[in-house]
Amino acid sequence: xxxxxxxxxxxxxxxxxxxxxxxxxxxxxxxxxxxxxxxxxxxxxxxxxxxxxxxxxxxxxxxxxxxxxxxxxxxxxxxxxxxxxxxxxxxxxxxxxxxxxxxxxxxxxxxxxxxxxxxxxxxxxxxxxxxxxxxxxxxxxxxxxxxxxxxxxxxxxxxxxxxxxxxxxxxxxxxxxxxxxxxxxxxxxxxxxxxxxxxxxxxxxxxxxxxxxxxxxxxxxxxxxxxxxxxxxxxxxxxxxxxxxxxxxxxxxxxxxxxxxxxxxxxxxxxxxxxxxxxxxxxxxxxxxxxxxxxx
Numbered sequence: 001x002x003x004x005x006x007x008x009x010x011x012x013x014x015x016x017x018x019x020x021x022x023x024x025x026x027x028x029x030x031x032x033x034x035x036x037x038x039x040x041x042x043x044x045x046x047x048x049x050x051x052x053x054x055x056x057x058x059x060x061x062x063x064x065x066x067x068x069x070x071x072x073x074x075x076x077x078x079x080x081x082x083x084x085x086x087x088x089x090x091x092x093x094x095x096x097x098x099x100x101x102x103x104x105x106x107x108x109x110x111x112x113x114x115x116x117x118x119x120x121x122x123x124x125x126x127x128x129x130x131x132x133x134x135x136x137x138x139x140x141x142x143x144x145x146x147x148x149x150x151x152x153x154x155x156x157x158x159x160x161x162x163x164x165x166x167x168x169x170x171x172x173x174x175x176x177x178x179x180x181x182x183x184x185x186x187x188x189x190x191x192x193x194x195x196x197x198x199x200x201x202x203x204x205x206x207x208x209x210x211x212x213x214x215x216x217x218x219x220x221x222x223x224x225x226x227x228x229x230x231x232x233x234x235x236x237x238x239x240x241x242x243x244x245x246x247x248x249x250x251x252x253x254x255x256x257x258x259x260x261x262x263x264x265x266x267x268x269x270x271x272x273x274x275x276x277x278x279x280x281x282x283x284x285x286x287x288x289x290x291x292x293x294x295x296x
Contacts, residue, residue: 047061048269051067051261052263054262068263068266079268079271083271085246086247087279090239092171094236101190104122106220109195186231186234186235190224193224194224228287229284229287232283232287236283237280248272252265
């Protein structure tokens with residue numbers, strides 16, 4: 001009896017010690033997250049509820065409740081239009097990035113010469129991506145599909161579409177290369193997930209007479225379901241904080257504008273964040289429903 005109590009005490013002490021070790025590693029991240037994320041987030045929310053005036057004596061706050069939010073939603077058509085365009089463009093971009101990344105990862109997972117070289121080529125745009133680089137490429141028309149965007153046939157085709165369809169199609173044609181530019185990290189994530197799939201499952205399926213196409217639909221695609229959700233969420237977040245994002249640029253321009261201000265731009269930032277969270281929730285529910293349906 002005493003021996004069992006001694007073992008339990010030792011086990012408890014060991015578990016406590018392991019928990020303390022874990023907390024010591026995580027504590028630095030928690031402190032950093034609190035100082036550099038939660039505190040600025042709370043301060044930004046306080047600014048959004050006030051009329052902020054920067055003077056020689058400091059920052060003056062006048063509490064105006066939700067007026068900045070109502071102004072952004074109901075009296076600023078530019079901001080609302082940019083939010084709608086951002087949501088549509090993101091929903092158009094995410095499937096393209098996901099499908100393209102999966103196809104390239106499947107090809108890079110094959111055994112062929114210079115595989116490492118091609119992995120570097122596809123990841124290289126992520127390394128050199130920056131605001132000025134993308135801005136210059138966009139100005140030179142390097143982000144659009146060559147020979148298609150500016151043709152008369154495309155312009156006539158777009159004119160026949162309703163605005164809610166014409167705008168996404170025009171964005172897709174004008175920014176197709178730019179969309180694929182963001183696929184480097186997603187390709188690596190897919191590639192690592194593909195390499196974790198047990199090869200014996202494919203061998204067993206082949207013995208049972210399954211074709212390569214059937215193996216992809218029955219083995220590969222279900223195995224990548226969780227990875228696809230992660231990649232979709234990562235793509236949305238990447239496109240949202242991109243320096244050339246129109247909503248981000250507009251919020252930044254209003255920060256020190258005469259008709260704007262820190263309080264107003266803070267309110268727009270929270271509304272933008274709300275739309276971002278809404279997009280993440282919609283994409284997650286759609287992909288998760290698809291995953292559950294596939295498992296059944």
